[in-house]
Amino acid sequence: MTQAVAPAPxxxxxxxxxxxxxxxxAGVILLALLYxxxxxxxxxxxxxxxxxxxxVHDGRHxxxxxxx
Amino acid sequence: MMRSLLIRGMIAGLVAGLLSxxxxxxxxxxxxxxxIAFEDRLTAAAGExxxxxxxxxxxxxxxxxxxxxxxxxAAIGGIxxxxxxxxxxxxxxxxxxxxxxxxxxxxxxxxxxxxxxKYPANPPxxxxxxxxxxxxxxxxxxxxxxxxxxxxxxxxxxxxTVRFGWWNAVLIATGVYIVLVGLVGFLLPxxxxxxxxxxxxxxxxxxxxxxxxxIVLWATLGIVFGALAEGSGARRxxxxxxxxxxxxxxxx
Numbered sequence: 457m458t459q460a461v462a463p464a465p466x467x468x469x470x471x472x473x474x475x476x477x478x479x480x481x482a483g484v485i486l487l488a489l490l491y492x493x494x495x496x497x498x499x500x501x502x503x504x505x506x507x508x509x510x511x512v513h514d515g516r517h518x519x520x521x522x523x524x
Numbered sequence: 525m526m527r528s529l530l531i532r533g534m535i536a537g538l539v540a541g542l543l544s545x546x547x548x549x550x551x552x553x554x555x556x557x558x559x560i561a562f563e564d565r566l567t568a569a570a571g572e573x574x575x576x577x578x579x580x581x582x583x584x585x586x587x588x589x590x591x592x593x594x595x596x597x598a599a600i601g602g603i604x605x606x607x608x609x610x611x612x613x614x615x616x617x618x619x620x621x622x623x624x625x626x627x628x629x630x631x632x633x634x635x636x637x638x639x640x641x642k643y644p645a646n647p648p649x650x651x652x653x654x655x656x657x658x659x660x661x662x663x664x665x666x667x668x669x670x671x672x673x674x675x676x677x678x679x680x681x682x683x684x685t686v687r688f689g690w691w692n693a694v695l696i697a698t699g700v701y702i703v704l705v706g707l708v709g710f711l712l713p714x715x716x717x718x719x720x721x722x723x724x725x726x727x728x729x730x731x732x733x734x735x736x737x738x739i740v741l742w743a744t745l746g747i748v749f750g751a752l753a754e755g756s757g758a759r760r761x762x763x764x765x766x767x768x769x770x771x772x773x774x775x776x
Contacts, residue, residue, distance in 0.1 A: 467612060467613040467617070467618070467620075467623075468613055469612060469613030469614050470525060470526065470610075470613070472610075474525065474526055475606070475609050475610060478526040478527070478530060478606065478609075479609075482602060482606060483603065483606055486602040486603050486606075487599075487603075489595060489598070489599040490596065490599045490600070493592055493595045493596050493599070494596070498656055498660060499657040499659075499660035499661070500660075506578055507578055510577075510578040510579040510584065510588075511584070511588045511592075512588055512589075512591065512592035512595075513579070513588060513648075514553065514556050514584050514585050514588060514589040515548075515588065515589050515591070515592020515593050515596065517556060517647060517648060517734075518548050518552045518556070518589070518645065518730075518733065518734050518737055519592070519593070519596055519645070519734070519738070520636065520639075520640060520643075520644070520645035520738070521645075521660075521663070522646070522651070522656060522659035522660045522663050523646070523651075523656075524648070524651070524653050
């Protein structure tokens with residue numbers, strides 16, 4: 457850690473204007489993906505049935521999402 | 525720039541998901557299997573018919589587990605890349621690899637470890653079907669509050685650095701985060717549903733494996749994404765022709 461703090465130059469930040477559209481669109485899609493893997497067909501259902509829930513069942517439990 | 529970072533984040537996430545799948549397959553599945561065996565004994569003792577299997581155990585414990593962890597890894601990797609892009613060059617004078625490692629570490633603590641202390645991962649047959657709505661709501665609420673408090677702590681640490689130096693600033697911000705998130709955890713209701721005769725060793729093994737898998741995932745993500753982001757930064761600076769500024773050099 458100390459090595460990095462020494463005389464390192466200030467790194468150039470990515471302008472927020474460039475980041476914002478990506479954060480919005482990709483962020484929404486990625487959160488939707490997390491929801492589908494972790495929660496759909498549990499407390500709430502967007503996709504009907506139990507197929508998705510059953511398929512990712514073990515992953516859900518081991519990732520710590522609340523499951524049945 | 526952002527496109528390239530996002531893709532790198534998701535690739536790192538797939539690598540992390542794959543490693544975490546290997547870990548979960550070896551160390552997690554035995555506990556999941558034992559919990560399901562307990563469930564089957566309960567069902568049999570009650571004289572009920574087991575439900576129809578939509579997806580066989582063989583698929584659930586291999587392809588299903590792999591797909592779940594790969595998708596989770598890719599999603600977390602993409603979000604990590606977005607957070608990295610917002611943090612890099614703004615919060616601390618750290619190079620790409622150290623920034624990626626720091627974001628992954630804080631992410632793991634805020635998203636996984638702290639919520640785990642209050643609402644730990646539960647194996648099959650250890651919680652009640654009826655409370656899934658309540659448990660999901662409380663879990664999401666705790667994760668969201670933990671993330672919000674962690675973001676606040678990082679911003680506070682950045683401000684306090686001017687006055688107290690970065691080490692003390694980080695200590696103060698961390699302390700405030702722990703107190704506040706501890707208060708949240710104290711106020712949220714406890715969920716105590718595990719059947720009294722649920723095997724203790726299975727519960728223990730399952731939770732250790734669950735946490736271990738998450739550690740593998742986030743650690744891999746931080747390290748691999750750091751290396752990929754570092755590579756992207758080096759190429760960019762060469763193409764722009766100001767390599768002196770972002771030479772990969774000693775940045776950790």
